[in-house]
Amino acid sequence: MTKTTHEGRKTLKNRTKLVHAGRHPFEHYGFVNTPIYRGSTVLYPTYADLLARNARFAYGTVGTPTTEALESAWTEIADAAGTVLAPSGLAAIALALLTAVQAGDHILVADSVYRPTRHFCDTLLKRMGVTTTYYDPLIGSGIETLCRPETRLIFLETPGSQSFEIQDIPAIVAVAKAKGLCTIIDNTWATPLFLAPHRFGVDLAIEAGTKYLSGHSDLLLGLVSANAAWYGRLRETYDTFAMCPGPEDVFLALRGLRSMELRLNEAQRQGLIIAEWLAGRKEVAQVLHPALPSCPGHAIWKRDFTGASGLFSVLLAPCSQTALAAFLDGLTLFGMGYSWGGYESLVIPFDCRGYRTATTWAPAGQALRFSIGLEDTEDLKADLAAGFARLAAAA
Ligand SMILES: *Cc1c(COP(=O)(O)O)cnc(C)c1O
Numbered sequence: 431m432t433k434t435t436h437e438g439r440k441t442l443k444n445r446t447k448l449v450h451a452g453r454h455p456f457e458h459y460g461f462v463n464t465p466i467y468r469g470s471t472v473l474y475p476t477y478a479d480l481l482a483r484n485a486r487f488a489y490g491t492v493g494t495p496t497t498e499a500l501e502s503a504w505t506e507i508a509d510a511a512g513t514v515l516a517p518s519g520l521a522a523i524a525l526a527l528l529t530a531v532q533a534g535d536h537i538l539v540a541d542s543v544y545r546p547t548r549h550f551c552d553t554l555l556k557r558m559g560v561t562t563t564y565y566d567p568l569i570g571s572g573i574e575t576l577c578r579p580e581t582r583l584i585f586l587e588t589p590g591s592q593s594f595e596i597q598d599i600p601a602i603v604a605v606a607k608a609k610g611l612c613t614i615i616d617n618t619w620a621t622p623l624f625l626a627p628h629r630f631g632v633d634l635a636i637e638a639g640t641k642y643l644s645g646h647s648d649l650l651l652g653l654v655s656a657n658a659a660w661y662g663r664l665r666e667t668y669d670t671f672a673m674c675p676g677p678e679d680v681f682l683a684l685r686g687l688r689s690m691e692l693r694l695n696e697a698q699r700q701g702l703i704i705a706e707w708l709a710g711r712k713e714v715a716q717v718l719h720p721a722l723p724s725c726p727g728h729a730i731w732k733r734d735f736t737g738a739s740g741l742f743s744v745l746l747a748p749c750s751q752t753a754l755a756a757f758l759d760g761l762t763l764f765g766m767g768y769s770w771g772g773y774e775s776l777v778i779p780f781d782c783r784g785y786r787t788a789t790t791w792a793p794a795g796q797a798l799r800f801s802i803g804l805e806d807t808e809d810l811k812a813d814l815a816a817g818f819a820r821l822a823a824a825a
Pocket of ligand 1: 517518519520521544591616618619638639640641650651652769
């Protein structure tokens with residue numbers, strides 16, 4: 431058990447890797463799971479060892495057996511050269527961007543990125559002398575026309591945050607490779623189980639472990655995986671920041687990792703049931719679910735992804751704020767709140783007007799994003815149907 435090396439496991443299926451990756455029971459008295467190592471100081475047995483920094487772990491910020499277990503497991507699952515951890519998904523985004531940019535650079539960022547990514551580019555990166563141009567996520571190889579001599583990187587997120595546009599990764603990576611640009615993807619929605627970005631030639635891939643890796647809405651964590659060309663630089667940036675997560679959160683993420691495929695497949699199955707049901711409701715104008723043909727870029731999703739997670743959006747037929755409030759406020763199973771990917775279903779209204787700059791967001795009605803959890807879908811439908819009845823009554 432887990433005596434096979436990382437290399438020896440390359441041919442195994444993801445399900446098997448998820449169970450075995452990052453575990454070394456006989457380094458821990460046979461206990462199946464790597465325990466929580468807490469600590470700052472690491473002792474060196476002799477002066478010579480100290481001078482040579484001859485220790486597997488040099489200091490608490492640099493890593494522990496617990497963090498190493500998650501890093502190595504993720505590296506295996508993401509088919510990467512290496513992984514670093516961060517205390518949140520947003521911290522992982524910052525780490526990836528700061529690995530690649532320097533003053534004077536120009537970067538290309540999808541107009542549909544997670545909004546705090548945009549804030550990071552528009553404030554901190556701007557102050558550092560980095561200029562950002564946002565591009566239409568459906569641009570594909572047309573991105574070439576936006577590249578300047580000082581362009582350093584292209585940042586992708588697919589599907590787009592809230593609006594779910596699917597990007598043409600191979601077309602964009604081909605342009606980046608031809609021009610020697612770094613590519614970064616926020617892969618939180620698909621996870622490496624439904625999209626393996628490094629196999630498409632993407633350099634750095636971000637995962638908000640807060641979502642499906644945790645799966646229980648009880649921790650914050652980020653991961654950045656890198657290919658061989660970028661891992662050294664990524665690790666160096668990580669060490670410079672010492673932006674390390676807490677050991678309990680890493681342990682919980684390792685626990686989540688073991689069942690991630692099971693939960694993700696169920697989120698996919700349940701999400702599709704609810705998305706298709708919503709598509710048949712007269713109150714719904716459009717469902718933005720990458721596995722449904724009504725989603726922009728659906729054909730590309732089919733070509734590149736191996737699955738869909740349980741997060742999608744709907745555009746409602748126009749209704750008043752009062753009617754929307756009646757729908758939302760009476761829901762008993764769907765919670766209203768940020769984040770997603772937990773075992774519990776969530777709904778949140780959103781509006782991309784006012785901050786997108788390369789695309790126009792102008793649906794006729796209100797927009798809602800759903801994260802479908804592990805409840806029985808008949809119960810979820812009944813909760814939503816009662817909501818639509820309240821909405822109609824309030825109209
Ligand atoms: C939630 C999220 C993040 C940020 O993760 P946190 O751990 O909440 O900081 C980044 N990217 C995407 C796509 C997300 O949904």
